[in-house]
Amino acid sequence: MTEVVVMVGLPGSGKSTWVRDHLAATHEVVSKDHWPNARRREHRQRRVLHELLSEGRDVVVDNTNPSPEERAPIIAVAREHGAAVRAVHLDVPVEICLTRNERRQGRARVPVVAIMAARGRLVPPSPAEGFDRVDTVRPGR
Ligand SMILES: Nc1ncnc2c1ncn2[C@@H]1O[C@H](COP(=O)(O)OP(=O)(O)OP(=O)(O)O)[C@@H](O)[C@H]1O
Ligand SMILES: [Mg+2]
Numbered sequence: 001m002t003e004v005v006v007m008v009g010l011p012g013s014g015k016s017t018w019v020r021d022h023l024a025a026t027h028e029v030v031s032k033d034h035w036p037n038a039r040r041r042e043h044r045q046r047r048v049l050h051e052l053l054s055e056g057r058d059v060v061v062d063n064t065n066p067s068p069e070e071r072a073p074i075i076a077v078a079r080e081h082g083a084a085v086r087a088v089h090l091d092v093p094v095e096i097c098l099t100r101n102e103r104r105q106g107r108a109r110v111p112v113v114a115i116m117a118a119r120g121r122l123v124p125p126s127p128a129e130g131f132d133r134v135d136t137v138r139p140g141r
Helices: 015-023 042-053 068-080 096-103 112-121
Strands: 003-008 027-030 059-061 086-092 133-137
Touching: 003 015, 003 112, 015 086, 015 096, 027 068, 042 068, 068 086, 096 112
Parallel strands: 003 059, 003 086, 027 059, 086 133
Antiparallel strands: none
């Protein structure tokens, strides 16, 4: 069965690293970060997701996806294609995210306010949203 994985976590929590280590070989990576300057990135992401699922590919959506509002449209597209949907929540304390972010260079480093804003909006993913499975990843394991 085709699968859509929805990453959830603050900037610096390690989502892209986790994707590289666990899903890069099997899943197509979709991220709004791939088009930093595009207008209507949300719309574009949904279209790309549609295209990949039409081709039968497994997909991982690598954004912060902090709240049900961001996740609902992804879940809806997955359902349209009859795909299974899994959330992977990088549950990492904000202090660790801030420290890791400080060590990043250049454009990879995000403004501290972006981390704090995401923290304020973050709602842990739940099966009630429509996920078939929710995995939680914590640091140090
Ligand atoms: N498990 C880990 N232990 C230590 N450092 C890590 C771990 N995972 C990621 N890092 C480091 O933390 C930084 C942030 O990781 P990463 O880019 O994967 O985060 P992200 O959640 O994708 O952030 P963003 O939302 O900004 O894209 C990187 O410098 C990475 O090398
Ligand atoms: Mg990332």
